[in-house]
Amino acid sequence: MADGRDDPSLKRTVLHALHTELGAKMVPFAGYEMPVQFPMGVLREHLHTRAAAGLFDVSHMGQLLLRGNGVAQALESLVPANLQGLAEGRQRYGFFTNDAGGILDDLMIANRGDALFLVVNAANASADLAHLRDGLPGVGIEPLDDRALLALQGPQAEAALAALIPAVADMRFMDARSLDWDGASLWISRSGYTGEDGFEISLPAARAEAFARALLDRPGVAPIGLGARDSLRLEAGLCLHGNDIDAGTTPVEAALTWAIPKSRRASGGFPGDAVILRQLADGPPRRRVGLAPEGRAPMRAGVALFDDAGTQVGHVTSGAFGPSAERPVAMGYVAAEHARPGTRLLGEVRGKRMPVTVSTLPHVPHRYRT
Amino acid sequence: MKFTEEHEWLRPEGDLVVVGITEHAAQQLGDVVFVELPELETQVAKGDEVSVIESVKAASDILAPCDGEIVAVNDALVDSPALVNEDPLGEAWFFKMRIDDMSVLDALMTEDEYKDFIA
Numbered sequence: 001m002a003d004g005r006d007d008p009s010l011k012r013t014v015l016h017a018l019h020t021e022l023g024a025k026m027v028p029f030a031g032y033e034m035p036v037q038f039p040m041g042v043l044r045e046h047l048h049t050r051a052a053a054g055l056f057d058v059s060h061m062g063q064l065l066l067r068g069n070g071v072a073q074a075l076e077s078l079v080p081a082n083l084q085g086l087a088e089g090r091q092r093y094g095f096f097t098n099d100a101g102g103i104l105d106d107l108m109i110a111n112r113g114d115a116l117f118l119v120v121n122a123a124n125a126s127a128d129l130a131h132l133r134d135g136l137p138g139v140g141i142e143p144l145d146d147r148a149l150l151a152l153q154g155p156q157a158e159a160a161l162a163a164l165i166p167a168v169a170d171m172r173f174m175d176a177r178s179l180d181w182d183g184a185s186l187w188i189s190r191s192g193y194t195g196e197d198g199f200e201i202s203l204p205a206a207r208a209e210a211f212a213r214a215l216l217d218r219p220g221v222a223p224i225g226l227g228a229r230d231s232l233r234l235e236a237g238l239c240l241h242g243n244d245i246d247a248g249t250t251p252v253e254a255a256l257t258w259a260i261p262k263s264r265r266a267s268g269g270f271p272g273d274a275v276i277l278r279q280l281a282d283g284p285p286r287r288r289v290g291l292a293p294e295g296r297a298p299m300r301a302g303v304a305l306f307d308d309a310g311t312q313v314g315h316v317t318s319g320a321f322g323p324s325a326e327r328p329v330a331m332g333y334v335a336a337e338h339a340r341p342g343t344r345l346l347g348e349v350r351g352k353r354m355p356v357t358v359s360t361l362p363h364v365p366h367r368y369r370t
Numbered sequence: 371m372k373f374t375e376e377h378e379w380l381r382p383e384g385d386l387v388v389v390g391i392t393e394h395a396a397q398q399l400g401d402v403v404f405v406e407l408p409e410l411e412t413q414v415a416k417g418d419e420v421s422v423i424e425s426v427k428a429a430s431d432i433l434a435p436c437d438g439e440i441v442a443v444n445d446a447l448v449d450s451p452a453l454v455n456e457d458p459l460g461e462a463w464f465f466k467m468r469i470d471d472m473s474v475l476d477a478l479m480t481e482d483e484y485k486d487f488i489a
Contacts, residue, residue, distance in 0.1 A: 296404045300428075320426065350429075
């Protein structure tokens, strides 16, 4: 079985030695050698995160700062979100769109007061950087290559992190604050990619291993790999760029219009605004929906979806067995007339067409600290 | 018990052969969440895809290890796919075959040979 060990073309995060010590199975992901699972295994890591707390190394993701007068207004020319209205100490979800209304990448944007702090997908980080430099002349753009990124997720995340940094207990969902730990400046947001309460923590790379060990020493905290990260986010109905959204899907098709506020719908002023505003008014030709296969067989990415008449009406973009849902879960795109929850379709798995029902998302309820 | 390069084990039982997957295969697959068993009383040829295992990671085929007829399947795996991880060499057998020529087992690996094969 192929794995990424000792492949010199792959980058390593600063926690590589810790992962190896903890018995991680390492695989190539977005140019990095990353832990896909620890000895606990994907299924139990998933359940552990929902029951207690999971620690994820997401240092492969791109982190950068944008500075300068009017930086929020400038970034609004690339991202259809309300960034001028983003208060200091708050974070927001958004996406870079292209001229066709497609999604180049999705990202988190936090207002640090003196700068905007962006977290982008690892696979798109260099393209995003070029896109920002191209689109925002006059804005200071600073990639942060010397910071690690951790996520601590689950119902016991607050207790574990507050034992080290008591002030986090006062934060609510999508708050973003700078807090010190043992002399290091940690940029902490109350957010994540699992549907659970939890935190994402940017910190100096040189302190990341000591901090990760301190968290792993807390009761209930276990290291979690990318395998469980994927099944957790899928149950939570959260998109993976490159699977569920990409340059060929619009935010309207992707059911992400909640991230485009009224103020941006009125006047546009972002790439692809004509396409996106027209789809907002008239409805998109297809929609991203939840999918609940009726049997036990998972319907994975690429499975074709058919209506009763045998016409293909869509396809699965992410699918797996949901350990918390205790059944297969999936999401994908279907033609708008088949997007109503409860609609029965057929998904073709290994040549057999099996029933699957269009469902609402998430598959497992979110438990954010709102 | 004999072993194939496809990480299956075969155990003679009277005039039948019981087939399952090895502990090594179960470990590599990770947590098994779905098993599709072959149809009873079907004639299969060596190499036919007769069964499917889905783990949290991916789907894998189980191939017929030799020519013969499927005469029993282990329905317990449909309700409890996790048995494949818990007891791959025992309770988690997949199917029983009546094979045309029992001597084909002689050509398969012994346990020691299989251990060398996966080392």
